[in-house]
Amino acid sequence: MNATPSTAKALSTKVREIRTAFGIDIGGSGIKGAPVDLATGEFAAERVRIATPQPATPSAVAATVAELVTSFHLPSDTPVGVTFPAVVQHGVARSAANVDSSWIGTNIETVIGQAVGRRVVAVNDADAAGFAESAFGAARSTRGVTFICTLGTGIGTAMVVDGVLVPNLELGHLEIDGVDAESRAADSARDRENLDWDQWAVRLQRYFGVIEDLFWPDLIVVGGGVSKHHEKFLPLLHLRAPIVPAQLRNAAGIVGAAALAAAAH
Numbered sequence: 001m002n003a004t005p006s007t008a009k010a011l012s013t014k015v016r017e018i019r020t021a022f023g024i025d026i027g028g029s030g031i032k033g034a035p036v037d038l039a040t041g042e043f044a045a046e047r048v049r050i051a052t053p054q055p056a057t058p059s060a061v062a063a064t065v066a067e068l069v070t071s072f073h074l075p076s077d078t079p080v081g082v083t084f085p086a087v088v089q090h091g092v093a094r095s096a097a098n099v100d101s102s103w104i105g106t107n108i109e110t111v112i113g114q115a116v117g118r119r120v121v122a123v124n125d126a127d128a129a130g131f132a133e134s135a136f137g138a139a140r141s142t143r144g145v146t147f148i149c150t151l152g153t154g155i156g157t158a159m160v161v162d163g164v165l166v167p168n169l170e171l172g173h174l175e176i177d178g179v180d181a182e183s184r185a186a187d188s189a190r191d192r193e194n195l196d197w198d199q200w201a202v203r204l205q206r207y208f209g210v211i212e213d214l215f216w217p218d219l220i221v222v223g224g225g226v227s228k229h230h231e232k233f234l235p236l237l238h239l240r241a242p243i244v245p246a247q248l249r250n251a252a253g254i255v256g257a258a259a260l261a262a263a264a265h
C-alpha cells in the first residue's frame, strides 16, 4: 500500500518528513486508535479499541480519547487526528445526524485537545475514509474524480479530485424521491426494513445513479462494514463509472485521520 504520486503531491513536503501520525476513529459503539506509518498507510502498532461512553457527550468522549492516546506514550510532535460522524468545519461540529445533539457547535479540536493535552485535528469520518482510500487503498491509482461512500448507520460521502479532498460533502442527505437518501439507502435501512440484497440494490442503484448524473465520478468506492459483503450487492449495480469495494475496511478512518492530521501539521 504505497502512496501514489498524486497523493504525495497532496500531502505537503512537511508530511513526507513526518513518518508516523496517530489516528482515532470515533464511532457510535467504539473509539479506536493506532499510530499509522504514513509511507505505507499501515498501522505502526496494534490498534486499541475502547467502548464509546453512553451518553456520548463531548466531555465523556474527550476523556475516552485521552485515555486511548495516553496509553501509546507518543512523542510530543506526533500529529493526532480524530474522525467525527458529522460536518466538521474548521474543527467545529456543525451537524449531528447520528450523534448526541450536544455536539453541535462544539469545537472538537479544543475539547479533545484539552483532554489529551496536545493539538488534535478533527475531520469528518467519511472524509478520513475517502482520503485514506485515495492515498493508500482502492483509489490510489485513479486520476480525476473519485466518489467514496460509506454505507453504515448513515451514508458518509467524500470526493477526492486528483488527490485533493473536497471536505464535508454530505451527499448522504441528498433529497431523492422526496426523502433523505440515507434514510432509504444506508445499511441501517437494509437492517431496519429487513431488505434482501436485491431490494437494497434497487435503492443503491437509484442513489448512485443520481450521484453519477450530478458529479460524473471516474471511480466510485464503497466502504462501511457492509462492504465486506460487496459481492452480494455491487454486481447488481449498473453504473457508468466502475464501482469497487473499499480496501482499507475498518482501518480507513484511523489511517485517514492520521494522514489528514499530518497534512495539517
Ligand code: BGC
Pocket (backbone or CB within 6 Å): 085, 086, 087, 095, 097, 098, 124, 125, 126, 127, 150, 153, 154, 155, 156, 157, 170, 172, 182
Ligand atoms: C452524517 C455525515 C457522516 C455520515 C457517516 C451522516 O448522517 O451527516 O456527516 O459522515 O453520516 O457517519
